Amino acid sequence: MFFTEISVLWAILIISSSVLALYLSAYSFFRRQVSGAIEFSIFMFTIAMYSLGYAFEINAVTIERILNFIRFQFLWTTFTAPIFLLFVLRFIRQKPIKSIYYFLLFIIPVIIAALGLTIDSHTLLYRSYYLVEGDHFPLIRYEGGSWYAVQQIYLIGTSLAAEILLLVYLLRTRGTVQKQAILIFIASVMPTVNAILQPERSVNSYLDLQPFVMLLMGILLSIALFRFQMLDLVRAARWMAVDSIHDILLILDKDKNVQDINNAGKKSELLSDLKIGFPFCCKSEFSQFIMSKTIFDDIDIHKRTHHFDWNNKSYKFTVSHVLNRNEEIHGYAFLINENTEVVKLMNELERQAIYDELTSMFNRRQLINLANREIEIAQRNATDIGIIILDLDYFKLVNDRYGHLAGDKVLISVAACIRENLRTSEISGRYGGEEFCIICPQSNGAETYSIAERLRTSIERLVIDIGGDKIKVTASFGVHSTPDITGLNTEVLLQNADSALYEAKETGRNRSVLWSEIMLLHS
Structure with a gap:
């Protein structure tokens, strides 16, 4: 046996x-x-x-x-x-x-x-x-x-x-x-x-x-x-949570070697050139951007947020130091978040805060902000500045006869006409209702008046199709320009241009009036 x-x-x-x-x-x-x-x-x-x-x-x-x-x-x-x-x-x-x-x-x-x-x-x-x-x-x-x-x-x-x-x-x-x-x-x-x-x-x-x-x-x-992974339940649970988030987590050691990437990062094309265990490379545009923006020994590195657009998407990322028990830098944690929708929303809110929704021109608030800026520049450089306010003649009759949609179409057409007849240095916007405003940097009275007349004749030649009906509109212009604006502000300049506009309305409409002419009449 x-x-x-x-x-x-x-x-x-x-x-x-x-x-x-x-x-x-x-x-x-x-x-x-x-x-x-x-x-x-x-x-x-x-x-x-x-x-x-x-x-x-x-x-x-x-x-x-x-x-x-x-x-x-x-x-x-x-x-x-x-x-x-x-x-x-x-x-x-x-x-x-x-x-x-x-x-x-x-x-x-x-x-x-x-x-x-x-x-x-x-x-x-x-x-x-x-x-x-x-x-x-x-x-x-x-x-x-x-x-x-x-x-x-x-x-x-x-x-x-x-x-x-x-x-x-x-x-x-x-x-x-x-x-x-x-x-x-x-x-x-x-x-x-x-x-x-x-x-x-x-x-x-x-x-x-x-x-x-x-x-x-x-x-x-x-x-x-x-x-080398997670030895206890708490850390394992934390890492499972990290793998379940949509944000990208990238871990580098102190020698810039890639130590880990969570699931979101592995699935993203953003980090497709990176491999766990290999040195951080700079092949992709995004990797190059990370290295160019990150100051690795910056003590306040975690306070800085960087933004980046790539492949029609918007991202932001922050970096934090990973410290060992001796409070020494042991590595770096990058948290990368795609915020395309947030950026779109913020851009849309910014657009709405700046532009008129109907005409896509600057709105009244932005016009005043830009006027303040240009007046400050003119005061600092001792240069001229011109202000034009125009108002469509008998616009209420267009709304009453053809309806408000037709009135909106007229405003859109006039806005396009104004943009086509201005230089890039001149700023235009919808001032309110059927009123528009133009800011003309480094433009004296004669030049500003000439701009107003060019716009007036262009608007007069407009033919707008409203449901088969061909209608025409005209506009009255108030113009103000002064070589010395010391002590003046946006409110005064706009008020003077508005006074000139009132005079244009009172003296026959479809004309331009320079504010200095009013001063002569009252002298």
Whole structure:
């Protein structure tokens, strides 16, 4: 009988490692919000099942029972290498794997697993096998078939691919991510090292250390996966909240290496040139803007908000220092918010505060603000300034006969006519009702009067179609300009232009009157 105390003790140790592997699998599943946790959970589950099968194999006493447990091991060990490669790809890419990769990785393991389950009905996997008595428990000896060679090549290939990917990744990354990559790389080479140092089952005293090596590998992977993420429930909940917000969070270490990006940032084209674990690059326009605006050692960095327009969208971002326990700068947190709709709303409110809704000209409030500015400039530079106020003649009759919509169309047409006949330096707006105002910087009396007359004749020539009716309108103009405005203000200048307008109305309409003419008449 082959059953010995050594086999029982060895089986107990292996079962214990299997239980621990199951615990790591369950823990990873409940921490599945961490990138790569699902793949790691499945990987540890396959290791646990393999270890469990091996524990029962070494305590079996007949070739039939040993073969049954070998079949059970085959069902799981065939998938460990491709699942680990998936884990590595998930860790490096930080996003879900495409379905085609699953098909390519698992087509061969599925075939080999099927061959393993039907091992006694063909010679594709093993040409022959037989039972021998070992020092501690019975052993199976076998001669590999064609698919056994395929299995070995596949396992070596996938393991080597994972190791190469990790090696390249850790050489290119920095900071915390590089530490993670180093741990995962060390874990990945452990089964390979064990296979080299421990020969295959060629001696009767063979005790397979692979279950313990795989468990140790799992422990290192769990440290790499979770030690550098969130270790407690509060922090995990906080990070889940961060991943659920629509704002973009970008974390850099003190050496400007990208340490983390939340889900919103990973989905945004804004940070498409950035990769976790790699130095912050300045390929995109937005990345260049961030680097140009951020003074990283500024003590008040968190108080500054920067605005940026990109790809027809508006953004703002703030930066905060991430401090360590010694209150030293450990990194930087960028919070980037798309505020396109807010900017549009603010622009619309600003437009409504400045422009007349009907004519799209400056409204009365903005006209007065601009007049104050131009008068201040004229006083400072001792230059002329002209003010024109015009009022449409008999406009009430247009509203009474054709309706207010027709009146609105007349106002829009007159506003367009005024804009077309002014220079860019001259400022126009709707003063109220059917009145318009024009501010003429550096314009003396004669020049301002000439502008008024040009506008008057242009309005007089207007022909406006109102429901098939062709109507014409005229306007009266009050003009004021003075070379010396010392002591004068906007209210006085507008009042003088309004007095001139009143005189134009009283003396026949459809004419321009210069305020100085009124002064002459009253002298």
